[in-house]
Amino acid sequence: MAWWQSAVVYQIYPRSFADSDADGIGDLGGIAARLDYLAELGVDVLWLSPIYPSPQDDNGYDISDYRDIDPTFGTLTDFDALLAAVHERGMKLVMDLVVNHTSDEHPWFVESRSSRDNPKRDWYWWRDEPTNWRSFFSGPTWDLDDATGQYYLHLFSRKQPDLNWENPEVRQAVYSMMRWWLDRGVDGFRMDVINMLSKDPALPDGPGGDGSPYYLCGPRIHEFLQELHREVVAGRDGQLLTVGEMPGVTLENAKLFTDPARGEVDMVFQFEHVQLDQGSSKWDVRPLRLTDLKRSFGRWQSGLAERGWNSLYWNNHDQPRVVSRFGDGSPEAAKMLGTVLHMHRGTPYVYQGEELGMTNYPFTSIDEIRDIETLGHYAEAGPASFEAVRAMGRDNARTPMQWDASAHAGFTTGTPWLSVNPNHTEINAEAQRRDPDSVFHHYRRLIELRHDEPAVAHGDFTMLAPQDERLYAFTRRYEGTELLVLANFSGEPLEVDFPDDAEPGDQPGAPPQASGIKLADAAPADVAMEATQMRRYHEVWVEKNGGRTLLGLSGIPATRFRGVVRFLEEFAGGGDADMARYADEHSLSEQRYFNLLCMMFGHDPRSYSWVLDKGLLPEARAARCQNESDKIFKAWGALLSPHFSPSFRLARQLAQ
Ligand code: NOJ
DSSP: OOGGGGOOEEEEOGGGTOOSSSSSSOOHHHHHHTHHHHHHHTOSEEEEOOOSSOOOTTTTSSOSOTTSOOTTTOOHHHHHHHHHHHHHTTOEEEEEEOOSBOOTTSHHHHHHTTOTTOTTGGGBOEESSOOSOBOTTSSBSEEEETTTTEEEEOSSOTTSOBBOTTSHHHHHHHHHHHHHHHHHTOOEEEETTGGGSOOOTTOOOOGGGOOGGGTTTOTTHHHHHHHHIIIIITTSOSOOEEEEEOTTOOHHHHHHHHOGGGOSOSEEEOOGGGSTTBSSSTTSBOOOOHHHHHHHHHHHHHHTSSSSOBEEOSOOTTSOOHHHHTSOSOHHHHHHHHHHHHTSSSEEEEETTGGGTOOOOOOOOGGGOOOHHHHHHHHHHOGGGHHHHHHHOTHHHHSOOOOOSSGGGGSOSSOOSSOOOGGGGTSOHHHHHHOTTSHHHHHHHHHHHHHHOHHHHHOEEEEEOTTOSSEEEEEEEETTEEEEEEEEOSSSOBOOBOOTTOOTTSSTTOOTTOTTOBTTTSOOOGGGHHHHSBOTTOEEEEEEETTEEEEEOTTOOTTTHHHHHHHHHHTTTOOHHHHHHHHHHTTOOHHHHHHHHHHHHHHOTHHHHHHHHTTOSOHHHHHHHHHHHHHHHHHTHHHHTTOOOTHHHHHHHHHO
């Protein structure tokens, strides 16, 4: 299995991450200073949005030199130092590859536009007449260049002319640049709008100005990506990561792009799930229907089950913040959304600040917006579009990272290039690192779980309750383990009622141990409370191990028995103070370990005497746990008692 199947990627948007030189713009020094934070979160790979020299028309997605660093961000020497520091911490670093277009200030384009017979003329798309295509950033995709009297193509801004990939010299120049970065030690590429490389050379008019049929996944796209793979990636040590950003990619095509046998890319970013709350364009905002979201994810999960691989994301620098978009901005919603995404099969991507539950910005005026796409739309659509701008604008994701409660959130000591969200006094990394129940620690545990629990990385996926508009439920199975994830998307308390006749595993998609138990009806004995009722935006875990059921409380899966055993070992013979110390050191609340102990005792009464025999737990504490576990098992008896859990055996093995 490939290493990235159990990896989590963290996206850094460098302008907004951390500023080390007080110019108000994030930089490499800022990233270097925050690597320990990222290591604590536990992510495996960092992806940097573009840091190359650029006029910054589209915040660096308009590159004027592929082999250097923009002075705003630092130097190549700073970059090498950063890369080494990332590697020292056991993480990898992936660069953004933007080769559908360059900046109009790139020497290639400067030459190309200089005369009709310049050798680089054909490196870009020049035509006597424009087509009717509309640009992603509003307006036409063609600009007349007065000097030579021809139009050049730009799918994005007029400062982002499209490269002509039909020309083999262009392709070789790109491959050589990619090899240069890999030789420098980088670990792969996130490939910007990579499915736009191949265009129908006839460049016909599109229906209603939509040229996408002629540039999305065009006729030679697979050929180009295979060539790129052969020339750049193949023959390296298999430790690289390639992910292609592919707007509009279909599932059928994604299967081809990510089939390892074809040698194209490891995974793609598809866009279906982030367009479900939109009508005719991204600015036509509609409410999300959960059933649509489940249908979409379910289709991609099963479509890429046999061959290919999914990437999983809610957020990036182009999307509004998910906790505001699909939730109510609360930490509960952030945790629930994180759990749902991270428990799918695929490689999860965390966008900076998502692990804190950072929200959309409360924009009140267009003057606060810097993003070229949003400004272009507003200029065309007028003030009536402001609500949509607030909801969908890309600057929501680009406000500075919230490190602490101080002025400018600890992002800069200068004036930030984009305003800091005023809620940084509540939502910030410093506070969350101290709080074991924070969104940060929830994400940290989700990431840890992907590393430790093979069912998360490799298990199959079955969507449950596809028609339910409030509950997101699915199972993951791998060898003897089954995980059930239940997430309440509704923002209201929710009763979950499984059908009476479902038996575990007797039909695909049957919820395990359903037995007619209404989760909300099972008497909510103290500590079992959280599992019996699905509070708003809450998620619950049930793990079936070898056909037996374990319940995880407080959103912690019961697979954490390793943690329980470590806990028992560490505070063997100690008292409450030790327990508190341990919980503190491991950023886990005492209540959580207590809950897990209860579950362990409840599952196998022998575990109680084992713990006492070994002197692992003071008697009073053990008795309290057992007492609680009795209560839980009374409440959950019908669900649990027929099943004998292997957890005790597992715990013992792990302790040895
Ligand atoms: C996709 C990038 O994610 C986005 O930020 C950029 O504006 C366009 N590609 C153009 O490079």
